[in-house]
Amino acid sequence: MSERMKGILSPIIAIVLFLLFWEWLVWYNDWPNYKMASPSDLWPAFWKFRDLFAMYAWDTLWRTVVGLALAVVVGVAFGVVMGFSKTMRTALYPLLVGFNAVPKATVVPVVALIFVGQHDFNTVLIAFMISFFPIAVSVSIGLSTLEPEYRDILRALGASKLTVFWKIALPKTLPEFFGALKVASTLAFIGTNLMEIVEPHGRGLGHLFDSGKINADYPLMFAVLIALAVLGILLYYAVVILEKIFAGWAEREPTY
Amino acid sequence: MSERMKGILSPIIAIVLFLLFWEWLVWYNDWPNYKMASPSDLWPAFWKFRDLFAMYAWDTLWRTVVGLALAVVVGVAFGVVMGFSKTMRTALYPLLVGFNAVPKATVVPVVALIFVGQHDFNTVLIAFMISFFPIAVSVSIGLSTLEPEYRDILRALGASKLTVFWKIALPKTLPEFFGALKVASTLAFIGTNLMEIVEPHGRGLGHLFDSGKINADYPLMFAVLIALAVLGILLYYAVVILEKIFAGWAEREPTY
Amino acid sequence: MSVDVGIENVSHAYTTGQQSLPVLDKLNLTIPAGQFTAVVGPSGCGKSTLTRLASGLMAPDSGAVTLNEERVTSPRSTVGMAFQNPVLLEWRTIIENVVLPMEIVKHDLTRNQCLKRAAKLLELVGLADFKHKRPSELSGGMRQRASLCRALVHKPDLLILDEPFGALDAFTREDLWQIMRELRGRESFTGLLITHDLRESVFLADQVVVLSGRPATCQYVLDVTLPEDRRIDSLYTPEAVEMLATLREQIEIAQGRKQEVAA
Amino acid sequence: MSVDVGIENVSHAYTTGQQSLPVLDKLNLTIPAGQFTAVVGPSGCGKSTLTRLASGLMAPDSGAVTLNEERVTSPRSTVGMAFQNPVLLEWRTIIENVVLPMEIVKHDLTRNQCLKRAAKLLELVGLADFKHKRPSELSGGMRQRASLCRALVHKPDLLILDEPFGALDAFTREDLWQIMRELRGRESFTGLLITHDLRESVFLADQVVVLSGRPATCQYVLDVTLPEDRRIDSLYTPEAVEMLATLREQIEIAQGRKQEVAA
Amino acid sequence: ETDVAFTLDWKFEGPAAPYFLAIDNGHFAAEDLNVSITAGQGSLDAIPKVATGAYPIGFADINSLVKFLDQNPEAPVKAVMMIYDKPPFAVVGRKSQGISSVSDLEGSVLGAPPPDGAWAQFPVFALENDLDMDKITVEPVGFPTREPMLAEGKVDSVTGFSFSSYLNLVRLGVPEDDLTTLLMADHGVALYGNAIIVNTDYAESNPEIITGFLSAVAMGVKDAAADPEAGAQAVIDRNPAGDVALETRRLNLALRDNILTDYVSENGLGNVDSARFAKALEQIAITYDFNSSPSMEAIFTDAYLPDSSVLMVK
Ligand SMILES: Nc1ncnc2c1ncn2[C@@H]1O[C@H](COP(=O)(O)OP(=O)(O)OP(=O)(O)O)[C@@H](O)[C@H]1O
Ligand SMILES: Nc1ncnc2c1ncn2[C@@H]1O[C@H](COP(=O)(O)OP(=O)(O)OP(=O)(O)O)[C@@H](O)[C@H]1O
């Protein structure tokens, strides 16, 4: 089997196996829908609300992507500051950790109260707040553990710290950066949905989840979760494509 | 000023500055408690419920730590499998991303229904579920981008993949691993609290938050959030100590 | 213990994307047990590739590598290897780097005995006082010497050295040559040495193989006829001078006349 | 353009934890503009340290480094440096690695002109066909040559080379010596060359400095009296042979007799 | 037209029909108001939103408001119109699990989410009915798992809102004749339920807007009572995945049990009885330590209520 085919088939097989296992689990335990719906229950729910799914998925997706983009910008900025200065690192890390240990679900109402009615802004804000930390951590580690041999190539030419960052440190840490981006993108989805569920404003998959909840329509609720998972996977593949372009060099194929 | 003093003073200064800014912000906007409480309001709330804070903080902490420990074990296992085999990587990544893009708040009731009454177990489970992904990602990247020069040192002696992992890949990727651990520990806190708030069972800081909510005691609610942040910071320093011991070699002090 | 090494009709090419770069072309070479063979050849001709094949780190596209008549399919713990680029593990001190193979290979020494052996080797190469330093605190030549110790510490049957003295000054280098010869006298092992220094090849080896430019074939084999107990002076004997001249000439032929060509 | 280089009474020590290791001890050295100075000395004596001080990457504990009488406090873009360990950036192709300095240094060439200049240098060192390969696809010696090109591409006023030919075979090495001398004829730059090869030092330099063992002091300075248009043959003239013998002797003295000692 | 933002206590469910009908049937427009409605996430969610002035008008549990004002006496928020004359606080049990009357609760397992409004009143309910709390096993549950736990028989009864929990259980497949709904208001609990609350700063400077708003709401309630199905449809229009039949039932339950009570048929919508209110405050004090003794004036005012002709339902 060619490498290419393997790359396409293996995730499909894994997902199918997972769905089969899920179906079996529900069937074997004879769980009612409200405990856990099985994949075969979800399809009708999807189909019935297909238009809503499409529309709301788009709402959720664009807010997530905007939030994530913001997280990348701010995360990289934090990472650079913390990576280059040990003092800033020891000073900022505890603050950031404290901030991130606070459940965002409890922050949502506060944000909603401060920026009343700015639903899109609020949602993007929460998506951003929940997802920038892994990016900041990965960039700061990339910088603070950069081998001097690499740094010196450019420093010997009188290059500024910023140049060293762009030409050496960032490219060298790209694999870790993309790993952090994958983690951050799943977090951003969680953030978007938190806002949509906790402070509903009639848009997004979170809203559809709520509707399902009101009607005790469990298959719909599970279908929304699966839709979120699918969106997450879509965004993941977008990140993978970026990674192939920018950090393809890093992967070392074992010769054995 | 000595390096040591700097290391102790800088985070303290940063935190004090942050608290002052917060106090000023609330004072300047004249925000009432129910919008945002200020640090000076929190102290009485802390003091009044100090016994509960101590007791519940312990509940929250131990569950978080157990969940995190589980996340390390499972995350490293996933990371090793995905790091060593490209097929497993392409197969498992989408599944894991999908799983992680699903908001854990919606998973909590499902877990609670499946393991009825096993509150400790459920809480640990959610803390684990929400926090293992960053660890898996970081270990898998550490392995898949390991330079062949390093790998070959041991492979030339006929060492097994597992030995290469323990002796070379893991130590080499420790800085990133600890970074992931810092991210994971904040996530684990969020997981613990999610369970304590969404499926309350009368223990933990999440429960105290709920009590504050019922009684419209806003300073108490904010005090709980700060307590969570403090716990997060404590756990962070525990991780930092481990990092100093195991990965202190990686930090490169710039000579400029 | 030492082993017979056989490189039989080995060809190998590196493939990246669509391009294929043939590096070794039907190479033949045997090293009798306990003997030392030096390989010289132009830069980029395939010497390091040969060491990777001999150690079993890579499998050749065609042909076979044998140790004691047995086909090599994967690396074995009885091989000691010093890579061209002496990578040391930054999270270990120098002596910890050197004992590393003892943590992999089966043996019945205590940790202390292992450390003692490593310390002895480090002393031999002049790094006694740097045992507990980190690799980043060593100079280039010192790292190379530490890497050499790592290749020797588990008393391998086959020692593969890829330009082990390249970063050393003439005198340190000559001291190490003598140490290598002493070691060979005491412990018996087979040796494969890649080098650019013809005097080194003649001093250390029983046989010098000159490789042609890429794709490398065996262009010339010289049997070194110097006595067993050589000293640096031996290199100034007319015999040695003649051998060196022959080698220079052969390499000049091998080189054709420079210019790298990729397939 | 070329610059005067002055190393005046420079001392330096490395400190790790409580320990301090003195490496250079009141070193004095001047390189007149446009001249080439070679530095030889035992492994670990402080040669690479000297290059880091001369380039401004590190500041000396005491004493001063000057370029054209001006004190060096930080690195400058008019310096070209080839490190002992030729680190190439894995995410760039070879030619992209070589043009890297052009992306930092101010100049008024187009990207295309820069690439052309890089390509020409790569051709000169025999890597024409490897321009678009990744560093990991090159052999050790090829990487070293690419690193040399990177040091030259922006036409530096001061060229600092730390054992630039260590991983090359004798013939490739000699070819590069000649290329270096040609370059010096065409473009004027000052040179500081660290090497272990005495013939190399005599062939390339106008002045050879022998350093003593650590902490290094200036033990001996040899003015090379060979004619300007040297060929490899020049090394076999009685003059050259005598200079080489003097250097060998001086180094033997410098070495005292081996054994590394940490403070 | 004046824009007015109105925040609900909960999601868009049947009981919210009166407000949507007031929009759809032009009652707000008739008062020159352009009302937008936002969902909420709990019966106390709207209180800070109104107190901060983010929303001028909201809908919230008056018992939570009492506590909120005790904690934040300065807060500019007050109830102006009682909607749930009888609060929906209830215990819902299953006959097949032995719960048919209040006294059956002793010796059974009660599922209660700790932050639940109904659970908060349970001690009052127990006191009024001489229930021994020690004989009731209370199982803390989360909101999402409350009804499923009862459906699975893991608990014998749960606390909750009559119209929500009851219908959720029906949805989960529990036969209706197996369910017992014990409305606390029918068993000695004097508390009031949800009311329209306003930001007093806003209300004082715009009294006519508030009065107009309340008139329109009264009309909306009457419309909903007249044609519950149309009311449910108005909700579903805003909640695309909804189910009309379900919301109609929910609305009917709310109208019957909570809104159109005997007191309301007699006295009209919106006002409170001060004697009952005083008793309600006493009952709150059973479970809550007041910082300062509460007064009805600080909590509720009838100053903005429209003419009784508008408020009378028959
Ligand atoms: N970063 C460092 N920290 C501590 N000690 C160092 C560091 N770099 C070098 N040293 C020490 O300084 C001494 C001189 O090192 P240097 O690299 O200058 O030697 P060198 O003359 O270049 O040797 P070689 O010929 O082996 O490359 C060595 O003993 C080395 O152990
Ligand atoms: N991993 C690789 N992928 C592709 N090509 C490679 C790889 N490793 C080496 N090559 C190519 O194979 C040829 C031989 O490389 P090798 O390292 O064996 O040379 P060498 O004889 O050791 O040279 P040197 O003396 O410079 O170290 C070179 O042309 C190099 O470009």
Ligand SMILES: [Mg+2]
């Ligand atoms: Mg090589």
Ligand SMILES: [Mg+2]
């Ligand atoms: Mg050096």
